[in-house]
Amino acid sequence: MSTSSINSERYSGADYLAENPTWHEEDAPWKAGHIARILRANAVDPQSICEVGCGTGAILEVLARDFPAAAIEGFEIAPAAYERSLQRTSPRLSFTLGSPFESDRRFDLCMAIDVIEHVEAPFDFVRAMKAISDRQVFHIPLDMNALAVGRGWVLEEAREKIGHLHYFDRSSALALLRECGLDIVDSFYTPWAIDQSGKTWKKRLAAYPRRLAFSLAPHATVRMIGGWSLMVLTRSR
Helix, strand or coil: CCHHHCCCHHHHCHHHHHHCCCCCHHHHHHHHHHHHHHHHHCCCCCCEEEEECCCCCHHHHHHHHHCCCCEEEEEECCHHHHHHHHHHCECCEEEEECCHHHCCCCEEEEEEECCHHHCCCHHHHHHHHHHHEEEEEEEEECCCCHHHHHCCHHHHHHHCCCCCCCCCCHHHHHHHHHHCCEEEEEEEEECHHHHCHHHCHHHHHHHHHHHHHHHHCHHHHHHHHCCCEEEEEEEEC
């Protein structure tokens, strides 16, 4: 699988950097916490970890502390993000400009955290992850909900501002992984809109009905009003 089939050229250029100057690294502790949670809940203690599309490497920096025995490598195709990741290099943490799919490397665990929605050929991408690893972790935004579609968010913001090319709900995300030859070991929703609600008063206000509705009917709430992503642990079949 070539690097060119993973992402469009926009992620290597100035436009994406202008829209996302921090590469979302401020969210890394939150994401890393959920990754550690799903691994520990399933007694997974990988000795080698790679992240495809690691951005500035902030998630891996946190995981390196959580899994001190693991050799960890991040792969990124955007030069601007890669240059920032090099500041986090350590004896157990390294970064590569390019794709892990173009070598014969294998890893205990391969991760794609908020990446599948960006790739041009998601089935090829997931099968390539399967080919280089025993287990996989995915974090997938659930953009396909009634509220997002109704207000036009999916195309107007998700595609234009943050580069989402594909839009998932829970069922379609899990179906994609299964159809690529992966077994679902565990999955859970991550409450992005609730956990990040402290940023503005509008988000804090919106978090209350979301939390109540989710406690009563989680799947229906995610499908209707959104605000959640899906964390998934898989293994190669």
